[in-house]
Amino acid sequence: MTKQIKQIAIYGKGGIGKSTTTSNISAALAEAGYKVMQFGCDPKADSTNTLRGGEYIPTVLDLLHANARVNAYEAIFEGFGGIYCVEAGGPQPGVGCAGRGIISAVQLLKQQDVFEALDLDVVIYDVLGDVVCGGFAVPVREGIAEHVFTVSSSDFMAIYAANNLFKGIQTYSNKGGALLGGVIANSINTDFHRDIIDDFVARTHTQVVEYVPRSLSVTQAELQGKTTIEAAPKSEQADVYRRLAKRIVEHTESKTPTPLDQQELRDWSASWADRLIAVERQSQLLAS
Structure with missing residues (x-):
């Protein structure tokens, strides 16, 4: 009987810390004994850098x-804890579709039965979430990933990107697409x-999986080309x-x-802007 591989997609706007979070999740799972592949789906091809000492592949x-x-194995490189690292890549700036790399990479690995041959437990797709276009929506649209998570902060543009992802998931939910974890x-x-984030997830009928604080240890680790783990x-x-x-690995x-x-x-x-202004004014009155 073929082992069920857990396939997860993690989305988030550029600069939100999506790849940092994904790489640390991969590293923590590898540390716990899981066989993991991290599949970078950003045209910058930098998802797996901190799993390989800062090196591009x-x-x-x-x-x-x-x-x-x-040969699909030519695109697979080993990183920290034995994590298999793959970068889909993208076209030259100004030319072609940025989502094409995801489509081509997924097709190549599936055609050559790589996931099964490597006896993987978990595949994590690290996907740019600023625009959920046809290419970037592949893990959701095709149901390649079972569960989708999004990295967001309380900043408006991060929440805007998360809300757009929710729209994409809703669109494909009745067509066999992945659902939101x-x-x-x-x-x-x-x-x-x-x-702010609690209010947003309550209004969109989802949940917070974990609160991740901003930490200097993350910056220090990345300057060394490593994960915090x-x-x-x-x-x-x-x-x-x-x-x-x-x-995430136990999520069902x-x-x-x-x-x-x-x-x-x-x-x-x-409404949140008004609340923050009111709190700031209150603080100023108390200070004076």
């Missing part, structure tokens, strides 16, 4: 451009950050990532979120 599209036939709340260092294994931040990884029930429409999102963000 050739992308699937690079190999396909150079060769008529490609929840939100990974990143850079949560104040009660207000937490309150590798560079600072005894840190509090490493334990946060371990807890997150455990929750995902669902269709209820995204806000454009006006609802604007009204919601404006």
